[in-house]
Amino acid sequence: MNEMPRARSTYTQEAEAIFAELDARVSAVFEEVKRWRGWQVVTDPTTPREVIIGLVREIFRSVVWYQSHTTEAGFHWFGRLPKGDVKLIQALSHHKAEEAEHGVWAMEDFGKLGGPSTQLAPSPATFAVAAVWWRMASVEDPLGYPGPEYLFEQLTALVTQAALPIIESRDLPRDGLRFVIEHATEDVKHATFFKHMIMDVASRYPGSGQAMLRCFDYFHQVYPLPVWDEALVRALKGD
Numbered sequence: 001m002n003e004m005p006r007a008r009s010t011y012t013q014e015a016e017a018i019f020a021e022l023d024a025r026v027s028a029v030f031e032e033v034k035r036w037r038g039w040q041v042v043t044d045p046t047t048p049r050e051v052i053i054g055l056v057r058e059i060f061r062s063v064v065w066y067q068s069h070t071t072e073a074g075f076h077w078f079g080r081l082p083k084g085d086v087k088l089i090q091a092l093s094h095h096k097a098e099e100a101e102h103g104v105w106a107m108e109d110f111g112k113l114g115g116p117s118t119q120l121a122p123s124p125a126t127f128a129v130a131a132v133w134w135r136m137a138s139v140e141d142p143l144g145y146p147g148p149e150y151l152f153e154q155l156t157a158l159v160t161q162a163a164l165p166i167i168e169s170r171d172l173p174r175d176g177l178r179f180v181i182e183h184a185t186e187d188v189k190h191a192t193f194f195k196h197m198i199m200d201v202a203s204r205y206p207g208s209g210q211a212m213l214r215c216f217d218y219f220h221q222v223y224p225l226p227v228w229d230e231a232l233v234r235a236l237k238g239d
C-alpha cells in the first residue's frame with residue numbers, strides 16, 4: 001500500500017476539520033444515491049436480475065468513457081505540485097498507477113455482462129466528468145486534488161460494499177462484477193490513504209483545504225448521479 005508522505009503524530013485542527021467536512025460531504029452524496037431511482041431499482045427484490053445487470057453494465061460503460069481521461073488529468077494535476085514535495089508526489093503517483101487499469105476492468109466486465117464491442121462516442125455526462133477533471137488539472141490549485149479523489153474513493157467504497165449483499169442475494173454473475181467486488185476492499189484502503197493524505201496536506205499547507213472543498217464541489221456537480229442516471233436510462237431503453 002502507499003506510504004504516507006511524512007509521518008506526523010498530529011494533524012492541525014484545521015486539517016482535521018477539512019477532512020471531517022469532506023467526509024460529511026461524501027456521506028451526504030451517498031444519502032443522495034440511496035434516494036436515487038436507480039438505487040430503488042437495484043435494491044427492490046422484485047426487480048428482474050436482467051434489469052440490475054443491465055444497469056451495472058451501463059455504469060461500467062460510463063467508467064470506460066471517463067476513466068482514462070480522469071487518470072491522465074490526475075497525473076497532470078498533481079504533476080503541478082511543488083516540485084520539492086517528492087514524497088507527496090511519489091505517494092500520489094503510486095496510488096494513481098494502481099488506479100490506471102481500472103478502466104480495463106470496467107471494459108472487461110462490460111463485455112462479460114453482455115455489452116457490445118462496438119464503441120460509441122462518450123455520453124454527455126461522462127464527457128462532462130472528463131472535462132471537469134481536465135479543467136481542474138489545468139487551472140486549479142494542485143493541493144485541491146485530494147478533495148475530488150476522496151469523493152471517488154470513499155463513495156466507491158460505500159457503494160460497492162452496499163452492493164456485495166445484493167450480489168449474494170440476487171446471485172448476480174461474479175465473473176462480470178470484478179470491478180465491484182475488488183473495489184469493495186481496495187477502495188476502503190484507498191479512502192484511508194486519502195484521509196491521511198488530506199490531513200497531511202492540510203496540516204503542512206494551511207489554507208489548502210479550501211481548494212480541496214472547492215474541487216470536491218466541482219466534481220460532484222457532474223458525478224455520480226448525472227452519470228449513473230444516464231446509465232439507468234440507457235439500461236431501461238436497452239441501448
Ligand SMILES: [Fe+2]
Nearest residue numbers: 098099102183
Ligand atoms: Fe479504482
Ligand SMILES: [Fe+2]
Nearest residue numbers: 153186187190
Ligand atoms: Fe481506488
